[in-house]
Amino acid sequence: MLFNWYTDGDTPSQAFGGFSLSESSARFFDAIAARVGAAVAGRTTYEHPRHFWRGSPIPGARPFLVSHRPAPEISGTQTLVTTGIEDAIAAAREAAGAKDVALMGGGVVTSALEADLVDEVILHQVPVLLGAGRRFFQELPKHVHLRLLEAIPAPGVTHLHYEVVR
Numbered sequence: 001m002l003f004n005w006y007t008d009g010d011t012p013s014q015a016f017g018g019f020s021l022s023e024s025s026a027r028f029f030d031a032i033a034a035r036v037g038a039a040v041a042g043r044t045t046y047e048h049p050r051h052f053w054r055g056s057p058i059p060g061a062r063p064f065l066v067s068h069r070p071a072p073e074i075s076g077t078q079t080l081v082t083t084g085i086e087d088a089i090a091a092a093r094e095a096a097g098a099k100d101v102a103l104m105g106g107g108v109v110t111s112a113l114e115a116d117l118v119d120e121v122i123l124h125q126v127p128v129l130l131g132a133g134r135r136f137f138q139e140l141p142k143h144v145h146l147r148l149l150e151a152i153p154a155p156g157v158t159h160l161h162y163e164v165v166r
Contacts, residue, residue, distance in 0.1 A: 041103075
């Protein structure tokens, strides 16, 4: 249910082959994806939805995996960084050039927020109440404040785009 909005629409994504979203989701999702030149993911994100990591989770974006242990089956197009979030983001920024670096996974986002390396947060809120499971974010730093830039309601999801306020 959490990811049905990727495929339950009638507008094909221009960035993600196989995704058929609502018109409003496709417009938002494709515009954000076009900005990304590299993506940094944590180990759990990398291993859990392996079908997204056939090369990169975002088409055209160079993938970086931040982990403290070796990664099995890492491809030649992927880069493993074992020295921490700061080094992973620095390498991704260099690879992204003038484009943005996307962060994927709660642990990676939490670590990057703690290191003051995040400018924006984009969340896709699905109207489902969960009674148990793993939380997305770890213990968040108290200094993080967000300002809503836009909220896009769409069938099955609301896209929330925040700026990190410094």
